[in-house]
Amino acid sequence: MRIIVGEGYAVAEQGPMTEAMYYILLSLLKPGHGYGMMQRIKELSGGRLVMGPGTLYGVLSRMNKEGLIVPAGEEGRRKNYAITEDGKAALLAEYRRLKSMVADGKILEEDGL
Amino acid sequence: MKYRYKIHPYDFILGENEKFYSDLEAEGWRVIKRGRFLSKFAAAQPSRVRYRLEVAAPGFMENGSTMPPEQQAVYEDCGWEYVLGRGLLHLFRAPEDSDAPEFYMDPADQIPAIEALRRQNYSGWVPAMAFFACNMFLVKYRVYGVMGIFRSWHALMAAEPWAVGIITALFLLSVYQAVEQTWYVNRVCRHLKQGIPLDHSPQGQRPARKIVYGALLAMLVLCTVMTVVQRVRMGPPSPAAYWSAYTKEGVT
Numbered sequence: 001m002r003i004i005v006g007e008g009y010a011v012a013e014q015g016p017m018t019e020a021m022y023y024i025l026l027s028l029l030k031p032g033h034g035y036g037m038m039q040r041i042k043e044l045s046g047g048r049l050v051m052g053p054g055t056l057y058g059v060l061s062r063m064n065k066e067g068l069i070v071p072a073g074e075e076g077r078r079k080n081y082a083i084t085e086d087g088k089a090a091l092l093a094e095y096r097r098l099k100s101m102v103a104d105g106k107i108l109e110e111d112g113l
Numbered sequence: 114m115k116y117r118y119k120i121h122p123y124d125f126i127l128g129e130n131e132k133f134y135s136d137l138e139a140e141g142w143r144v145i146k147r148g149r150f151l152s153k154f155a156a157a158q159p160s161r162v163r164y165r166l167e168v169a170a171p172g173f174m175e176n177g178s179t180m181p182p183e184q185q186a187v188y189e190d191c192g193w194e195y196v197l198g199r200g201l202l203h204l205f206r207a208p209e210d211s212d213a214p215e216f217y218m219d220p221a222d223q224i225p226a227i228e229a230l231r232r233q234n235y236s237g238w239v240p241a242m243a244f245f246a247c248n249m250f251l252v253k254y255r256v257y258g259v260m261g262i263f264r265s266w267h268a269l270m271a272a273e274p275w276a277v278g279i280i281t282a283l284f285l286l287s288v289y290q291a292v293e294q295t296w297y298v299n300r301v302c303r304h305l306k307q308g309i310p311l312d313h314s315p316q317g318q319r320p321a322r323k324i325v326y327g328a329l330l331a332m333l334v335l336c337t338v339m340t341v342v343q344r345v346r347m348g349p350p351s352p353a354a355y356w357s358a359y360t361k362e363g364v365t
Binding site: 051055076 | 182185190219222226
């Protein structure tokens with residue numbers, strides 16, 4: 001999926017952001033390296049999401065190419081990443097999309113489901 | 114230290130390779146090196162481990178034979194031990210009862226890595242097809258000129274037909290392997306897109322593969338033996354035999 005960012009908003013060119021991308025961007029609001037991100041994602045999701053190293057590294061590479069994150073220093077072999085302004089815009093856009101979807105789903109509660 | 118060698122499954126059959134190494138470690142043989150066809154094992158304490166193969170997915174013109182250190186660090190921090198790397202494949206190990214997470218939670222996330230195998234397979238087809246097309250062109254248009262080496266090669270085949278069998282068997286073996294790899298990689302990608310994860314412990318080889326490989330290997334062995342027998346009984350072909358095939362119209 002490619003994110004186009006402009007004028008303060010992000011538009012997903014081919015569809016919604018994946019869960020992995022969303023949580024990685026969320027975790028990178030504080031710069032960190034791969035394993036640290038995995039631990040943080042586990043905390044953020046309440047233990048629901050345990051990301052595999054293959055998934056994590058693949059998504060990091062893609063988002064780095066798309067300019068949503070940038071390398072931010074190294075600790076030995078571990079490379080730290082930080083979210084960019086484009087990444088924040090994409091994250092916010094996705095958050096708003098998910099919020100509006102949840103709001104639209106309120107009829108489920110009204111119908112007693 | 115005791116060592117042994119065993120023929121391992123083809124690179125592209127990831128699940129079979131993983132099971133292969135896991136089963137041998139359970140018998141007390143730990144892999145220390147992987148070659149083109151053979152893996153080398155050292156005697157070790159039998160243990161139940163999970164082996165997983167990761168496919169490096171390099172970009173265009175990038176070298177996939179070395180895994181980036183930061184990628185290796187992520188996997189190792191999760192509890193996987195890096196064992197070895199060869200070509201696009203990198204082997205990791207973790208105890209069976211450890212909580213090291215599987216590489217990919219969502220099967221679709223593995224597709225880019227598997228597609229690196231598909232690209233590698235396509236590049237393997239190119240030299241074989243180019244060689245075949247070049248020879249067909251030379252045979253059809255009798256373009257010998259400076260290509261004398263091809264002409265004398267055809268003459269050699271005409272004088273020693275069992276050699277044709279060897280070359281044919283090798284060619285058919287490489288074609289079958291390329292076709293099988295294409296079929297396997299396409300099937301795995303299709304399954305991954307459908308959410309079916311890679312099978313890390315496939316049970317048994319398909320009978321068709323055993324039959325085809327068995328037949329081609331038998332043909333190769335037979336032609337090699339007959340070539341040697343022909344040479345021993347009849348001596349090397351006389352120059353006249355070569356010249357006869359060399360100057361005939363067409364190739365016989």
